[in-house]
Amino acid sequence: MQHLAPIALFVYNRPKHTERTLKFLQQNELAAESRLFIFSDGPKTPSDQEKVQELRDFLKTVDGFRSVEIIERKENMGLANSIIAGVSRLVKDYGQIIVFEDDLISSPHTLTYFNEALNLYRKEEKVMHIGAYMYPLKDKQLPESFFYRAATSWGWATWERAWQHFEPNIDVLLKQFDAPKRNAFSIEKTMNFWKQMQDFKKGRNNSWAIRWYASIFLKGGLTLNPAQSLVNNIGHDGSGIHSGINDIYNVVINPKPVKAFPTEIKENPEAYEAIKYFLSNRKGSLWQRIKRLIKEKLG
Template structure:
């Protein structure tokens, strides 16, 4: 496979190993690896980071491995965003996987073909692996278009990433001009995303980077490609997870996958699927970002208690 793959890792050797094996089967000729550093106040984390990075040393196919390893802990938001800045400074396009997102083998060919097809089409910003329609078929084609940029396994271009801004500095103007109304129309969706973006604006270097990517795509009026079948399974639950702990129940964690059929059937139009997007808003984006921040705070409090 000629398309570069970007692999984002941290401190979970067990999940990293599984995703690594999926990448190994695809055999990309170029592999970018982004790794965050251990937190000094977390006992045993340095050893976990070291064990995770050691997996990358087992690349045994014809591949140029290019590493961007941080010596200090930057946190999820800064590490992912700065790492992707680095990748897109080096290449025009890439397939991106985090250490807990296992892709179906057909995801790589699907992404590679669509990266080429829409390379110069600024209407499209993201190619996603995720399908969150829970078995509902939204199109007779291989994929449809959405306003939601799902990032559990995705691909994009430098031309799209150049609009990314971790601090979402346009938010005040967007809020003042009520631009979310023009994008979303539905009052419940507007209120949901207003709270999301305000929380991110207040704490841009917190625990999330992907809401900023959604914001960037919306500010450019860009669409995402969503496969008609789910091509990724997120296994990132448990004590080492950043967002999802084992006692949280999310129906889109550990989802089953299906193979993408080839040749791809391309839709003859580039129009978002409103029905699919409405379903996604009601089922996936039904909580608020405050729930995630509360969960992160709870984990920090629990850790502090254990240290005492």
């Protein structure tokens, strides 16, 4: 294996989540040979100061990696700006990157998957993003990994050659979409990706991820994904910035390594259909939705 990609971990004020994320990362086969960079955002309000400090004290004890560098921000940059700055810095220095946030538990094979895929598709211009998360899909016939158009943001990796196409300006992105592109972008309107773009424009979200997916999509890029997820998000307990309390996206992590990677650089039509089916049915029947709403309100 060539040089291993550096790992960027973005944290804020959730010491318990961060501790779990790191515990699982440390158990990865390649952890001891990987460089870890932890970007700790500054407190937004004086009341956040204590949790941020508690987290930073914990970070000083982290080991189990080839090296650990902690980047403490004095000001609050917010997740989007923190990620954009951190990713831009590391791809410039290392040409590639693996990205985690503070609420992701991983398989012991997750870093191996990322590094193998980074090496395998390094020169494939069309492959722009490697995701580790996958929805709980029903189709059991899918290959172990496949190409798909949308970028998932829960554990991912990329190269400098792809990241240079990241367009942060929402207006530049929006004006490149016509009706057919909007339809294709939103997986035939089964996912609210287009609404997320409009919400960003209106200041209702500050998502780096929707702009990254749009940048990939407009370049005709592809993302590599596992058929069974290699990470699970533990942030849906209401503690996160963008997390609603729901179980829709909860997955069982694949205990086995991904051994098979696609040789043909094109979107997998069966995977696309399986994802589309999941997205259009993910909220369940009306009764299931009502039950979930009650649970969220009581939660």
